[in-house]
Amino acid sequence: MDGHTRPLSVDEALRCVLEQTAAAPAEALPLASALGLTLAEDVVSDVDSPPYDKAMMDGYAVRGADLLDGRGDLEVVQEITAGRVPTLPVGPGQAARIMTGAPLPDGADAVVMVERTRLLEDGRVRVEGSPTRAGQHILKRGAELRAGETVLTAGVRLRPQDVGLLAAVGRDPVAAVPPPHVSLLATGDELVEPGVRPAAGQIRNSNGPMLLAQTRRGGGVPRYLGIAADHEDSLRPLIEQGLRTPVLLLSGGVSAGKLDLVPGVLAGLGVRTHFHKVHMKPGKPLFFGSVRTAGGTTLVFGLPGNPVSSFVCFELFVRPALRRLRGLADAGPPVRRAALAEDFGHASDRPTYHPALLEEADGWKVRPVPWFGSPDLRGLGRANALAVLPPGDGGFRAGQVLSVIPLEEG
């Protein structure tokens, strides 16, 4: 895989990235932090739910046979609130006051809503209205879940309703794949942090905050290491630090020029190069390597310094790697087919990932937005998708169907 002279195709490059990427080991994690993580165990219920025949209304637990014509006067033998255990059975001609969620007493087989009753002066309760059938306003023990039943299987990405189910069956903590930590290091003597006003020759580091946001959206936990200057003494300790997390993202410093020291420093730290060029636009000078560390394998992505190149390389390669690390079966990126909304002139010798608007209007339509290339973050800002334009010297016709990668919303 050391073919870093010939540029790989996007598919080859993604395959190479995923070959180096395995799901992180599962851990026992607090349920409160499990949202969005991949479940790493088949989950079996340890309880019947509900654990008893449960009243679904406030009212009276009764024997349906006593109320075949819908009315009757019954002796009230006890009161049962949620969280209490009934102490007496309900015999013929008897009833128990009962609250929503409370266990039904033995003998009773139905609940009459309190709205259909009134207390008599002698302490009995009068039931009126339509006939009462057995099972009315009762949830039978085990109707939701039975002990021993599998309620969720390993591999599921946990949604709020799944978290609710895990809570119901006592899975706190729960075995899940933890989110990957991702180190971010910007490189370049010309960079200053966004809060600083650039002096002559300087520009602000826009990739750092953008990659941090993309990492969050991709389910990673970002750790920003700052800006490294263009010399080995600055780069080496920061890269060493970044290699301690499962993923290190470097921004800038990986094209072929004289000051692009990064590949040399990486090699010196044992990082094996898998590829260093991808046949795509923007994003051609993407570097990908890996190194075995004490904690496992660290993936190293050297992202191009131009912001749209960096953004696109993240979406095409880093996000799928994060999904794989998170234990998700489908690494992505997501692709949808959409018809060009209008003619579009474009020529390139490489497949182009062009900022575009994807919209659903009588099927899916895609419309490339004005964009002048890899430095043009504003063009990307007007887009909600990347249209994949095959290489060629001509243009594209309205109605032609393209692959489109939808971008996530805010």
Next chain:
Amino acid sequence: MDGHTRPLSVDEALRCVLEQTAAAPAEALPLASALGLTLAEDVVSDVDSPPYDKAMMDGYAVRGADLLDGRGDLEVVQEITAGRVPTLPVGPGQAARIMTGAPLPDGADAVVMVERTRLLEDGRVRVEGSPTRAGQHILKRGAELRAGETVLTAGVRLRPQDVGLLAAVGRDPVAAVPPPHVSLLATGDELVEPGVRPAAGQIRNSNGPMLLAQTRRGGGVPRYLGIAADHEDSLRPLIEQGLRTPVLLLSGGVSAGKLDLVPGVLAGLGVRTHFHKVHMKPGKPLFFGSVRTAGGTTLVFGLPGNPVSSFVCFELFVRPALRRLRGLADAGPPVRRAALAEDFGHASDRPTYHPALLEEADGWKVRPVPWFGSPDLRGLGRANALAVLPPGDGGFRAGQVLSVIPLEEG
């Protein structure tokens, strides 16, 4: 709006919630935490970007006129790296070694890639290949952004690419609407926390972790207050604590029964009831109130104790309120039209929000999943959407078009 005797329709109830809900005041927030928040200012660039004519390749800055036939030998007068300012102009017959991202020196109007050059023994550089046109491999000052230009407008929900743009124009901190804090309080003597094995008569609190996850998905910052017992001494201090955040979610304790103390405690703390019933299934006994506090207004939702009722009420009412608090123009919930994939028998006197599978296959199709009602969290677990079934005593025919609320993925 104190009409809590007649149940409101879902639309009336949502309108009532949103009438009580205003966007939180903007704050100056660190850019690193701005992802997903609503921008609260129009953002104008304070710089030209790039701030100078910038080299887009490693190579030599040249005068195109010297290389009209594509070749020539040029004197190298300086080396310019990114972050440095050129010290000399490039005269006729001269060139400057230049790195990607560095400022073009005066006099030069193009860059020749290093791959097209070689250094001669006398120190000059030989350029070979195709003709060099002015502007080649140069990004002109201000091509991306001009100082004074508006790059983003208030109201935008910030995506990673917007965060990149904000960084480029120095907006750190940035004026944005902070995420709303949401207190969660479960109520009920029968509840135990998920990590505990329930004794007789007890059940686990599944709504707490589920609402916490829904709050996160809805862009809120949850704060779990625990489980309150069914008496005023337990409820009152916890509710008082919860009223200190802009939103308080109560789970359970709001139906009409004897032990449902919550509405009384809320009234005692000055909470005004807006409604207490909604004409829907599940979720009928939803309580909504509000109170003015030192910090502004606190919205109080009393969610039904049955897990699917609680889930659905959150999606229909709480999530839109959170979106409005977050400053988003479209409160939702999102609704899509989809055709029933198959006949479906269902009768109810209320509109039913039925767990369903929504899929795109020759248009949008919806398929209700097996579900036996408000306690059935497993039924919800098989769904990715809620199908809105109008009231009626009959059934629904394959092909009939329904409103469907898609649920977010993990």
